[in-house]
Amino acid sequence: MKRRDFLKAAAGGATALCSVGVAQARPNLEPAENAVGMLFDSTLCVGCKACVAKCKEVNNMPPVIEGDNREWDSARDLSGDTLNVIKVYKNGTAKLKDAEVNGFCFEKRSCMHCVDPGCVSVCPVTAMRRDSLTGIVTHHADVCIGCRNCMVGCPYNVPQFEYNDAFGQIQKCQMCNQAGVERIDKGQMTGCAEVCPTGATLFGSRRKLLAEAKRRMRLKPGEIYNYPRGDISKPYSYHEKAVPTYQQHVWGEKEAGGTNVMHISAVPFDRLGMPPLGERSAASIAEGVQHTLYNYMALPAIALAGLTYVVRRNTDDDEGGES
Amino acid sequence: MAEKEFDFSEVAMRLGVSRRTFLKFCTGVAASLGLPAASAMAMAKAVADPKRRPPVIWLHGQECTGPTEALLRSEQPSLAHLILDLISLDYHQTLDAGAGHQVEEIKKKSMRENAGKYLLVIEGAIPVKDKGIYCKIAGETMLALTHEAAEHAAAIVAYGSCASWGGVQSATPNPTGAQGAPQVLKGKPVVTIPGCPPNPANFIGTVLFFVTYGKLPPLDEKMRPKWAYGRLIHENCYRRPHFDAGRFANEFGDEGHRKGYCLYKLGCKGPETYNNCPSLEYNNVGGGVWPVGVGHPCFGCSEGGVGFTKPLFSLAVIKTHTPPNVFPEIQDRQDTGGLTAGAAALAGAAVGVAVGASAIAASKLNDKDASASGDQED
Numbered sequence A: 001m002k003r004r005d006f007l008k009a010a011a012g013g014a015t016a017l018c019s020v021g022v023a024q025a026r027p028n029l030e031p032a033e034n035a036v037g038m039l040f041d042s043t044l045c046v047g048c049k050a051c052v053a054k055c056k057e058v059n060n061m062p063p064v065i066e067g068d069n070r071e072w073d074s075a076r077d078l079s080g081d082t083l084n085v086i087k088v089y090k091n092g093t094a095k096l097k098d099a100e101v102n103g104f105c106f107e108k109r110s111c112m113h114c115v116d117p118g119c120v121s122v123c124p125v126t127a128m129r130r131d132s133l134t135g136i137v138t139h140h141a142d143v144c145i146g147c148r149n150c151m152v153g154c155p156y157n158v159p160q161f162e163y164n165d166a167f168g169q170i171q172k173c174q175m176c177n178q179a180g181v182e183r184i185d186k187g188q189m190t191g192c193a194e195v196c197p198t199g200a201t202l203f204g205s206r207r208k209l210l211a212e213a214k215r216r217m218r219l220k221p222g223e224i225y226n227y228p229r230g231d232i233s234k235p236y237s238y239h240e241k242a243v244p245t246y247q248q249h250v251w252g253e254k255e256a257g258g259t260n261v262m263h264i265s266a267v268p269f270d271r272l273g274m275p276p277l278g279e280r281s282a283a284s285i286a287e288g289v290q291h292t293l294y295n296y297m298a299l300p301a302i303a304l305a306g307l308t309y310v311v312r313r314n315t316d317d318d319e320g321g322e323s
Numbered sequence B: 001m002a003e004k005e006f007d008f009s010e011v012a013m014r015l016g017v018s019r020r021t022f023l024k025f026c027t028g029v030a031a032s033l034g035l036p037a038a039s040a041m042a043m044a045k046a047v048a049d050p051k052r053r054p055p056v057i058w059l060h061g062q063e064c065t066g067p068t069e070a071l072l073r074s075e076q077p078s079l080a081h082l083i084l085d086l087i088s089l090d091y092h093q094t095l096d097a098g099a100g101h102q103v104e105e106i107k108k109k110s111m112r113e114n115a116g117k118y119l120l121v122i123e124g125a126i127p128v129k130d131k132g133i134y135c136k137i138a139g140e141t142m143l144a145l146t147h148e149a150a151e152h153a154a155a156i157v158a159y160g161s162c163a164s165w166g167g168v169q170s171a172t173p174n175p176t177g178a179q180g181a182p183q184v185l186k187g188k189p190v191v192t193i194p195g196c197p198p199n200p201a202n203f204i205g206t207v208l209f210f211v212t213y214g215k216l217p218p219l220d221e222k223m224r225p226k227w228a229y230g231r232l233i234h235e236n237c238y239r240r241p242h243f244d245a246g247r248f249a250n251e252f253g254d255e256g257h258r259k260g261y262c263l264y265k266l267g268c269k270g271p272e273t274y275n276n277c278p279s280l281e282y283n284n285v286g287g288g289v290w291p292v293g294v295g296h297p298c299f300g301c302s303e304g305g306v307g308f309t310k311p312l313f314s315l316a317v318i319k320t321h322t323p324p325n326v327f328p329e330i331q332d333r334q335d336t337g338g339l340t341a342g343a344a345a346l347a348g349a350a351v352g353v354a355v356g357a358s359a360i361a362a363s364k365l366n367d368k369d370a371s372a373s374g375d376q377e378d
Helices: A003-023 A050-059 A116-121 A149-153 A191-195 A205-220 A282-293 A295-322 B002-014 B019-032 B038-047 B065-073 B078-086 B102-115 B142-151 B161-166 B200-213 B240-244 B342-377
Strands: A036-041 A085-090 A103-109 A129-130 A137-139 A201-205 A224-229 A236-243 A262-264 B055-060 B088-092 B119-123 B154-160 B190-191
Touching: A036 A205, A050 A085, A050 A191, A116 A129, A116 A149, A116 A236, A116 A282, A129 B240, A191 A201, A201 A205, A205 A262, A224 B078, A282 A295, B019 B038, B019 B200, B038 B200, B055 B142, B065 B200, B088 B102, B119 B142, B154 B161, B154 B200, B161 B190
Parallel strands: A036 A262, B055 B088, B055 B119, B119 B154, B154 B190
Antiparallel strands: A036 A201, A085 A103, A129 A137, A224 A236
16 A cells, blocks of 8 residues: 555544534533432531441441551541541641641541543443433443443542452442342432531532522521432521631533532632542543444444455455566 | 657547548548658648648639538548648638628638748639629628738649639629639739639649648649649540440430440540549549549530530530540552561562573574484485
8 A cells, every 4th residue: 555545544534524513513411300318518527437338337337547547437538448538637737627738637538420431432331321310320240341441430539440350349338228128219308418517518409509509699698598408408506606707619610511429619629639620521522422433334344445445455456466 | 659659649639530541531632642652641741730620711702502512521531530630720711700890800810920821721712893892701801801811821723614714704794894813913823723603622732732842842833733633534444445435425325325435426525634533533422422423525615715604515626636646647658668578578479580581492492403403405
């Protein structure tokens, strides 16, 4: 094959793909009709780790032992044995709660249950699914082929593989609605929200939680507010607390198409380790390209045509040479 | 030894307690102060020596007399006896048999004669608004009496929350301008034994330390003896495991409350109150008798800015769970170190096998090609 021919074929193929690809990019997915989620208010978290303890109990997971500490669960991050973890932000003297400078605050790490989940998009089988009713992002080990694409596709580093197990599986938070637990289907709330003593982890419908988050943004700092605990639609108790100076930012309202688990804080989110995300979800961009490639079997057809052409040319040359 | 025996028998006669009971008391006080057993003997000797009994002037301001009442009800039968006899209580408005001008005369005389040697105990807050006219004793304001008595005192002890930081009457709107003794006596060291009422053991221990060693025990920045107020209630609370496991009583009388779960959600101020209630309990009654022990959240009676200031059932600020307590940092990742070495080795081996296999396959192909061409040539 001549260099010229090859370049011609390649350029032609690429042009065909690009033109179709741009035209067919899909928008972000919309939140599920009855999307449930959680609101994590970093300013309420006192770092008691009750949510971590309850999560391990619900999911029957062992404590993670780190370093010399043999006494208690001390997971440093999410893993096959840890589906949520409370991390600390510290700066300078770390004396003031919720202050960016010389302050500290707590931040939760767990599945954000994206509205347009990257893990679902990249899964080559259907092991990762978004529940059409509740919006919960679930994992189905019976279908999973263990490719771990979901770990790469997640902007929050959430799905974790059990590397220490010869028959390891992917583990992630399923909002306490996995088979055998089904707390949400039974009308209960998530374990972590249930035990949270301050309402830092609040359960409820995404719509109500978003409204609550925005209400808190509008409150005057120092004002006394009645914070609900547990499930926002039927809180079992409230507690009074002075309102902190919130960042005017609900993480998860729009980030990468939005999430069902939203965070609010008094410290900017980039200091809390949140990734820089635009409003477009990676899934919507990638799927636009990917799905276009396979539209009407375009890519395989073009690729096959190209290959056939090359092979034919080469074969002709060889025959020509020998004859 | 003989001398000691003699001393104790005299003490026994004077106080009306057996030698055994007396030594037991001293050992108990030494133990709660965290002192070695030998200190109990030194303490017993000091108490037994009538010459070392310091005169005490005891002032009452705005208060309910709770601290004195608590002291009178100390469980050890001889405790009230001892505290009255090991010190020379020259003036105490609640306990003095006499009254009126007579008692005031005795007080003035004692303060004159023992200038620089007497121990001043202040119980109750001191109103300072309108020159202190809201609390008067014998025609003089508590404010003036406090300044007068403090001038020549060897040591000043504020006994109870009112005297330590103002107590309930200093709560908003504080119409009389009530203040604690340390705020009124600025520049003078005032040992504080806060509590509402305070644990008599904390008072007696501190006084015995003073009588025995002639100096005050180590104090924190709020002038509280560290042996009694060095730890948060939350740190030694026997409901703490429930807090750590996330098991809370949600309301009074619910299942969690009946099972003895943590009272944090009911507004327990243990996480921000320094006191030794969980280890000492109250007034030697035993049997878990202190607020948290009987199922009521701590309300921070001994902590200025908490008790009588924060709403009873509002959530406490957690002090133990702030840095440097163990938490993963924001940027911490699980997969650094440990297992990855093995995983890397495995991955390396797999890559090695793959490369090796393809190399062998390639060389075999070459051989085949070579032999094939050889055949052709043949």
